[in-house]
Amino acid sequence: MDAPEVFEHIATHFDEALPFVAYRKPNEKDLKVFLQEDDTLNTTTDYDESGFVFAPFDTAFAEAILIPDTTAITVSLSELSFENGEPHHTHSNPADQQRHIALVKNGISYIKKSGVKKIVLSRKQTINHAYEHPIAIFKRLLHAYPTAFAYCWYHPKVGLWLGATPETLLSISNRKFHTMALAGTQPYKDTLSVSWGTKEIQEQQFVTDAIVQNLKPILSDIKVTPAQTHRAGSLLHLKTDISAPFKSTETSLKTIIEALHPTPAVCGLPRSEAKDFILKNEVYERNYYTGFLGELNLQVTRKRSTHRRNMENLAYGSIQKESHLFVNLRCMEIDAKGAQIYVGGGITEQSNPEAEWQETVDKLSTMLRVLG
């Protein structure tokens, strides 16, 4: 099957109300598709199955959903030509603005009196766009964000989600573990040479420190890079890479996921106080926004070594399990009525409520740009 045929196939699957996920990993050219042939809602709590996982922000709200890797298709996108969408403009609603600013102010005063360091506060914006087949929107998304994890996920009992996220939750590949601390936002204006304010530098450092702290009891030899400016579409963030050797015999995937999710990049610090504040004060349900998604325990064959002495081993690679999970950001949920785009930002003692509102408006543009 070539790429146009694969897209046709996914579209038919969607029209028949059968679950699927189609995705392209950051900076890769291949589209991968998992198609489920019945509408069973498969879930996972131990993360030891193999397939594509789709987990909510609050795992008490719903279990993580699994699309098993029974029928997987991989196709190269490099030959495909894409149409560009018309930029979609929306006028922010003053009531939404007032509500979000009040939420942020409430967060700042709670931070000041409680000693909590950071809370990520979010909202969703409804866009009533003319109905278009989701596969057409997904093609534009793939084209617009080549460095993101771009996906289209559907289950008839849950809904249809699309996104282009810049944030890795974890990657376990070739006996190495990797994650990132991503925080701080400013609009991209044709250069990566920008300066960052103390609020952003401190907020991102909180995230790095907390991730390292949570990983220390379960991983050793943790390496942390200096923070760098990272572009995500029309936005810039500060990013630190965190890595360590990984042995599946010593640490389970579930232990690592529970140590990381939800990270202070999408929840806050300390985690339980921030989460309580979010659940009590955000006046809507995050559902799968700020949850995580991606490849779970997929089998790959790796060559053992290219060293001469091991040449005879080359023919037999070693079979390993890999996982590549991403945080569900810059995403939207689409139904017959329109799209719901989810956006948020990290609040600290130093936050300015109007600037935090503007940050959510800037973040909306990632998904707005691909709506027809």
Ligand SMILES: C=C(O[C@@H]1C=C(C(=O)O)C=C[C@H]1O)C(=O)O
């Ligand atoms: C919460 C979101 O993004 C997160 C929050 C950021 C921030 O507060 O600056 C930056 C990147 C993400 O970790 C979002 O995109 O909705």
